[in-house]
Amino acid sequence: MPLKILVTAKRVEDPESKIKVKPDGTGIVTDGVNYKMNPFDEIAVEEALRLKEKHGGEVVVASIGADKSMTEIRAALAMGADRGILVKHDGPLDPFVVSAILDKLFEKEKPDLVLLGKQSIDDDQNQVGQYLAERRGLGQATFASKTESLESEAEQKKQPGVVLAADGKSLRVVREVDGGLVTVDVSLPAIVTCDLRLNKPRFASLPGIMKAKKKPVEEIVAASLGVDLAPKVAVKKLSEPPKRQGGLKVADVPELYAKLKGEAKVL
Amino acid sequence: MQNVLIVAEQSGGHLRKATLHAIAAGQVLAGRTGGKVHVALLGKDLGGLSTELAGYGVTVHAADSAGLTHYLAEAFAPVVAGIAKEVGAGFVGAAATAFGKDLVPRVAARMGAACATEVLGFGGSGAAVTFQRPMWAGNVLAEVDLTTPVKAFTVRPTEFPAAAKGAAGEVKAVAVADPGALPTRFVEFKEVKSERPELTEARVVVAGGRGTKGDFKPLEELADLLGAAVGASRAAVDAGWVPNDWQVGQTGKVVAPELYVAAGISGAIQHLAGMKGSKVIVAINKDSEAPVFQLADYGLVADLFKAVPELVEKIKAGKGS
Ligand SMILES: Cc1cc2nc3c(=O)[nH]c(=O)nc-3n(C[C@H](O)[C@H](O)[C@H](O)COP(=O)(O)OP(=O)(O)OC[C@H]3O[C@@H](n4cnc5c(N)ncnc54)[C@H](O)[C@@H]3O)c2cc1C
C-alpha cells in the first residue's frame, strides 16, 4: 500500500558549532555559525524515503521558519523527497505553535504518516510530535529505533526500521525507553518521532542535488493559516551556564588512586 | 492559590526514584503558589504503592485499571488531564524520563497548556513562576515564561533532591472510564536486565566510548568493584557494542553521580551535556588534547586498557589492607 508521508526538516545550528550567548541575553551569537537540517530530522527523512522505496507513495517535506529554511527543504529534496512546503514565519516559535501549524498542514495534506525528529537540537524541547498527536487524536510512537544495530545487514540494505503491517493499516515501531526497547503497533494515520538509532541517513548525490532544484516547493505565510503565532513558551532571557573548573592532570594510576581516595574521597 | 499535579512513574508496582525528585520540585512550586501537591499514580495492581507515596505528604490519586497495565500515552493522558482538572492544578509535571518526556507534552496539548521540558529550577517571584531550562546541549541556560493558564513541565531529576517523608497524605481512588479502542497497542518490552544500579541513580558511573573498541570488560570490572552503573558515549552505542539505554548525553541520559569515570571518550559537547553535573569527573584518554580533559577534575593521559586494570588492582589492594 503506497504511503503518503509528511516529514519535517527544521533549520538549526550545526551541532559542531560553538554556541555563545549575546551579552544582553536576547539570543545567541550567530556570526560564524553554520546551519543545517536538525540531525533527528535527517533520520526522519531517511526513514520516509526507505518506506517510500519499499511501499511506494509520496514524501512531502515541511519546514517552518524564515526564508532561509528553504535550504533545509532543498536538502531533503536532494536526499529524495518529492516536494516541499515552506511555512514562512520570522519571529520566535515554540512546540505549541509549531504543532498547531503542522496540524493545519495535516488537514491540508491528509498524510498516512507524519515523521518528525524526536527533538530539535537548538531548543532541545522534545515536544512537537506529542503535541501534534494529541491535537489530531492520533497515536504517537516517539523515540523510534530498531532492534538491529546500525552496523547490521538490514541497515546496509536500507530496510525501514518502522514496519508496515500486511493489511497496511498500522505500523510496528520499536521505541527507545528507559530500561530497554518497547514495541508498539500504531494505527495509521500515525505520528512517529525518530531517535538516533533508527537509521543512518544517506548523503545527497550530485544528480539528487540537481533534481532538487526543480522539485516544487509551496510557500505559505504562517499568518494566513489562522493559527495564533504568539509563543506560549516565551524566552525571557538566555545566559551561559556556570563553567566547570577542571583541567588537572595526574601522572599515573597510583597518583589518580591517591587523589580519588585522599582528596576527593570518592573511593 | 494553584495546586500542583505530579505524575508518578512505576513499573510492576515499583516506584521509579525519579518521581521523588519530581515531587520535590512540585513542593517548591506549591510553596511559591500556596497550593498543594497532588500525585497521579496510574497502572494495574498498584498494591501498597499509593500508601507509600502518600507518605511523602501528598494527596495520591490512584487509577488502578486493566486498561493502564502497559504505559501508553494515549491511555494515560486523558486520565492525568482528568485528575488535573479535578484538583484544579495550575501546574502539571513529571520527571524528565522517557515516560515523562512522552506523556507530559501530550497531557499539556490536551489541556491547552504550554510545556517546559528538562526544567533545572524556577525563577520569577511569588506565584509568577518562570522555568529555567537548558538549550543547545546545555551550552545555554534559558529562562522561559509559559503564557497559558495551565503550565506543564518535566524536571531533570538530578537538579532536585528526593522528596522527604512527611505527614501521611490522603489516597483517593480514581474511576477510569473505558477509553474504547486506542490508536496504539503495546506489543512487548525487551528489558535490558542488569544487576547494576540504574544509571541515573548510581553513586558512581563508569563510562566508555569509541576508545574501548567494543571491549567494555575492563570498565565493567571497575564498575562492579565500585558498585557502579556503566554508561557510554553515542559512538559506543551506535556501534552496537552496548545497549541504547546506556547512552549519556544531550539526547541520552543525564547523570550527576559522585564519581564519573570517562574512558576512551573524547568529550564532545553532546556527551558533556549529560555528565557535567557530576561531582568528581575522571577522564582516561590516550590523547592529551581531548576536550574531556578541560572539564575533568583528574585527567590521566593513558591507554585505558593499561590504566583501568591497574586502577582495579589498586582499589582491590586498598580494600584488602
Ligand atoms: C544530534 C546529536 C546528538 C548526540 N547526542 C549524543 C549523546 O547524547 N551522547 C553522546 O555521547 N554523544 C552524542 N552525540 C555524538 C557526539 O557528538 C560525539 O560524536 C560522541 O560523543 C563521540 O563519542 P566518543 O567520545 O566515544 O568517540 P570519539 O570522539 O571518537 O572519541 C574516542 C576517544 O577515545 C580515545 N581513545 C582511543 N583509544 C583509546 C585507548 N586505548 N585508551 C584511551 N583512550 C583512547 C581517543 O583519543 C578519543 O578521544 C550526538 C551527536 C549529535 C549530532
Ligand SMILES: Nc1ncnc2c1ncn2[C@@H]1O[C@H](COP(=O)(O)O)[C@@H](O)[C@H]1O
Ligand atoms: N520550525 C520547525 N519546522 C519544522 N519542523 C519542526 C520545527 N520545529 C520543530 N520541528 C519538528 O519537531 C521535532 C521536535 O522538535 P522539538 O519539540 O522542538 O524538540 C523536530 O525534530 C522537527 O522534526
